[in-house]
Amino acid sequence: MNRLKKSTLSSVMLVFANLFLVFIGVFRIRYINMYYGTEFNGLYQFALQFVRYVEMADIGYTAIFISLLYEAISKSDDKRITNLIKSCNYWQIQFTKIMLVSLGLIILIIILLIRDQDFSSLSIAFVLFVTAIPVLLNHLVTSRFAYLAATQRQYKCLAPLMIGKGIIFIISIFIMKYVPSFIFLVSESMFQIFLLIIFLNIANKENKRVCIKDYEYKLVHIEFPRAMIGVKVADLINKNTDNILIGTLKGISSVGIVAPYFYIMSSLDNVFWSFGNVIKTTLGDMLYHKVPYFKDYFIAFVKLLFYIATFLSLLVFIGADSFISIFYYPNGGFNLFYGLALSISLILFLQISFSYLKIIVEIKLLWKYMFKVYLAEAILNVFLTIVFLRYTNVTGAYWATIISFLLINVPISLFVVCRELEIDFLLFVKNQLKYGIFYFLLLIISEKSRLLLTNIISLRDWFLVMIAIGVILCVILLLFMLIFDMKVIQIIKDTLKNLLPRSEKK
DSSP states (O other): OOHHHHHHHHHHHHHHHHHHHHHHHHHHHHHHHHHHHHHHHHHHHHHHHHHHHHGGGOOSHHHHHHHHHHHHHHTTOHHHHHHHHHHHHHHHHHHHHHHHHHHHHHHHHHHHHOOOSSSOHHHHHHHHHHHHHHHHHHHHHHHTTHHHHHTTOGGGTHHHHHHHHHHHHHHHHHHTTTSOHHHHHHHHHHHHHHHHHHHHHHHHHHHHHHSOTTOOOOOOOOOOOHHHHHHHHHHHHHHHSHHHHHHHHHOHHHHHHHHHHHHHHHHHHHHHHHHHHHHHHHHHHHHHTTOTTHHHHHHHHHHHHHHHHHHHHHHHHHHHHHHHHHHTOTTSOOOOOTTHHHHHHHHHHHHHHTHHHHHHHHHHTOHHHHHHHHHHHHHHHHHHHHHHHHHSOTHHHHHHHHHHIIIIIHHHHHHHHHHHHTOOHHHHHHHHHHHHHHHHHHHHHHHHHHHHHTTOOOHHHHHHHHHHHHHHHHHHHHHHHHHHOHHHHHHHHHIIIIIHHHHHHO
């Protein structure tokens, strides 16, 4: 199987695994609410946000080793491959130690500073510890997959691991009915640790097969750009601070209320990035090989991202409130915050439609620029979130995210991307505004459909209506594409049929 087929199979498997986890996760949140209450779900989601800060210690070194392995594998340099694999394992152990220290510091901060009317500080710290251990072990395991990832064989490692986690979540749903909440968390954590140990052994056997036997390897030292570390920290603050501040300022139970919305948004974004990474690889390959008419390909991808973002965000806006009230609160008790579905859908739209900014910055390695933008955005986001939460309801946190992204990230990133790719800035912005107006017109029209869905009380009826709305929305977007953006379809066909096979031959 050649590299292109392996890459395609890996992408398909990762998308399937992501969708499987999203599907199971929807039911998982429902049954956590049903058996343990919204308050406990809020505590669990609150702990998950803190776990993201523990992950901050992993600064993305595995990706660097994977890129170095590409070159060593192409040259069939067995000694270099051995050095890289064993060095990657060594550094992961060191970073895991740092993550353990970070976990200890966060737990100490929680015990000393956080007070909540529903849960003690020790309860919060315990849930965080139990939730974090599988995450730390997961980082250790995925670093051992570096060689498989470099040979485009994620379908043998990462995708099966994700499916295994989904199966564990299914088992956890069945045991919720019979055990207390904290026992449920411990048992699920133990199941995940057992699964990760199995995959750790599989990865070690694969690495042992590839590495030279009895070879005394030389440790590979990598200098990590400070700006790249700063980017990771600032990005984590932007993406994971909202729910922490909501829990701190509005109470942990409030996190349980917004958790289904946040899960829907973040899950769809994760599924998108299964495709987004393929787009990043394609654009990077085109830049590297200096493909003619790259600008046309890039603009086509930008428009494609707009269509994907519009479709997903409008479906969330139209159906989220009614779905959550029917599915997660079948016996009543749903607490609707005005504007929550709108803010979540707008964040999803912005994350996907402007993802090309992040893609180009990463391809061009503009870490210093990215760090300054992300840091400014994070500072403004935290400031606005604190202010809005003091004077509004929980939706204020998400509006703060939207405002900080629009004021700082979008304009500066647009300028830099146009400068790097030598695209006319004013013309590009004009086209972006044209598509933005089209999106908001659809958003206004969709409000009528959303109000219609609020009267539906059956999940079956909701599902049928959403299918009908999805089909209508698809037809509208396809017609718009065929009338105004036929070039998008043609360029994507050319990319898939011509560009990638040529790259494989080279």
